[in-house]
Amino acid sequence: MSRNDDFCAAARSLLGERGFTTDPELVDPWLTDWRGRYTGRAIGMASPASTAEVAALVKLAREYGVPIVPQGGNSGMSGGATPDASGDALVLSLRRMNRITRLDPDAREAVCEAGVILQTLHEAVAPHGLRFPLTLGGKGSATIGGLIATNAGGTQVLRHGSMRAQVLGLEAVLADGSVFDALVPLKKDNRGFDLKQLLIGSEGTLGIVTAATLRLLPALADRVVMWAGLPDVRTARRLLIHAEKMAGEALEGFEVMPRHSLNAVLAHNPRARAPLAQAHDWNALIELVADSASAATLADRAQALLESAFEAGLVEDAAIAMNEAQAEEFWALRDEIAPAERAIGPAMQHDISVPVAKMADFVAETLPQVEARFPGCTAVAFGHLGDGNVHYHVLAPAGAQRGEWEATQGKEISHFVHDLVTEWGGSISAEHGIGQMKVGELARLADPVHLAILRNVKQALDPQGLLNPGKLVPLAPAPASH
The missing domain is CATH 3.30.465.10 (Uridine Diphospho-n-acetylenolpyruvylglucosamine Reductase; domain 3)
Structure with missing residues (x-):
């Protein structure tokens, strides 16, 4: 028997038939990330039922030198829970630990x-x-x-x-x-x-x-969801500041999306309806919430917010959801942007952030730069303006072949976008993680001191490099030969 076979036998003895398997029918569905971008191989899949079993399994993997790839719902956006192609790693599923x-x-x-x-x-x-x-x-x-x-x-x-x-x-x-x-x-x-x-x-x-x-x-006692049509993204920033002053702690959500993103959703979902009669270059989705102590005044506060925004010239048109069903319809327009874009064709999707005060300017100035640099592409940004985090997508020219385009021009586009983000003092990963998708870009763009600390902490806590290798922490460059 090989060393890997010995490990599998020991893991099966430790966890039982339910806790360890090498059956391809059970393992293979978890070897590809949900977006289908990364597929790996694995020695097997462990599904421990307790912390004690996880600890015993990690000790066993350390003894045999088996890398471990932890996996939750396998719903990550950066390939962080997918093993590499070597077939030497163990997928560690935590899904049985669900209490x-x-x-x-x-x-x-x-x-x-x-x-x-x-x-x-x-x-x-x-x-x-x-x-x-x-x-x-x-x-x-x-x-x-x-x-x-x-x-x-x-x-x-x-x-x-x-x-x-x-x-x-x-x-x-x-x-x-x-x-x-x-x-x-x-x-x-x-x-x-x-x-x-x-x-x-x-x-x-x-x-x-x-x-x-x-x-x-x-729990929330009430919420008010509003949709506002805006002339540009810089106005959206001013509206956010206005909403923060008017609503204070009641402001729970402020999302922005351009005309292109809304049109994509309306074309993709025949049941979707535009909240406003006329199209606007930019849209803001605003949510105010209240607990039981302040619910009685929430509707009035929302109405006052919009009225003052109109008076200040921040809003071209607006609508307040009349009931919970309509509120969910407003949010569905935001949530369905990604699948609507996928239906259009290939795209390079970037989860980026810059300082909150700079985000509107960043979007306004860099979207045209990307489109000028890559003719035929369409650059859009949408998402959490108040967090300084937008989803910055560049859609391929018409007729581009999925898979081929991402591997060629798509890579060049991502490098360019990440360079812009770095110039603006931002992050190439705002909320989706580095995983394996961005580890090379992190190595290329991050401050050397930042990288050194990442590597030193990794070396201190995982000297054998067995925990999720190839993710997040870029390998140090090999020393130059003389």
């Missing part, structure tokens, strides 16, 4: 295992008059562990922050099989480095998240 082990309505806390689905958490806390303040389009498949590992964002970051802000405590298995247990939520703790924050956003390269204590908030 909410503690729900404390008084403390407004929930302790979840890594495999809990985001939507399941939402549904579990709702009967207690609570909510978890993070949501995104993939909430039906994204897991808590994956969201923590990538420091996921979503549409509520403007008010509540990314996943990093929701984690009160954390449990993770480290590369040597030891368990880092910091699940107890402490408001103050000055015992050195905040190690849980080091693990959040590390994409499984420093440790495997197995559980977390999460903060909960009172």
Whole structure:
């Protein structure tokens, strides 16, 4: 038997038939990321049922030198949960660890295992008059562990922050099989480095998240969703500032999208309807929310916001959703942009951020630069303007071949976009992680001190390089030969 065979036999003995498999019918569906961009091979797939089993498995993998690729819902955007083509890595699925082990309505806390689905958490806390303040389009498949590992964002970051802000405590298995247990939520703790924050956003390269204590908030008693037509993206920035002054903490969402993106959704979904009678070059989707203490005045505050925005010349036209069904229809127009674009043809999709105050200028100035540099392409930006984060997509010219175009001109486009982002002091990954998709660009563009710290931390916590190799942390360049 080979060393890999020996490992598989030992892993099967440790986890049982349900916890370890090499059956291609069971393993193969998890070897390709959900967008179909990356496909790898694996020695097998482990599905432990407890933190103790994860720890024992990591120790076993360390003994045999087997790389581990942690995987949650396999819904990431950067290929961070897909093994490489060598076939030497183990896919570690956390999906069986799907229990909410503690729900404390008084403390407004929930302790979840890594495999809990985001939507399941939402549904579990709702009967207690609570909510978890993070949501995104993939909430039906994204897991808590994956969201923590990538420091996921979503549409509520403007008010509540990314996943990093929701984690009160954390449990993770480290590369040597030891368990880092910091699940107890402490408001103050000055015992050195905040190690849980080091693990959040590390994409499984420093440790495997197995559980977390999460903060909960009172459920919403009411919300008002508005759609505004705008002349340009710089006006959208001024409208955001105005909304922040008028609505304060009630402002929970502020998304922008250009005419092209809205038209794509309307063409893609025959049931979709434009909220306004006339088309506008830019659109803003605004959501105000209130708990029970302030719900009575929410509608009046929303009306006052729009009236004052009209008076200030910030809005060309606007509509307020008349009921919850219409509010969901407004949000669906935003959520369906990505599939609508995919129906048009190939595109290079960039998840980027620049300083919030500069985002509108960045969009206004760089979209024409991209289109001038690559004739026939269409550049669009949409998303979380208030977070300084937009989805910056460049659609291929008509007739471009999917697959071939992305590998040729598409790569050149991404380099150009990332160069622009770097010039503006921004980040090439705002909320989707680096994974394997952007690791080369990170190596090309990041500050050398930044890269050195990443590599040193990785070396300190995972000296054998067995945790999610090839993701997030670029390899150091080989020393020059003499």
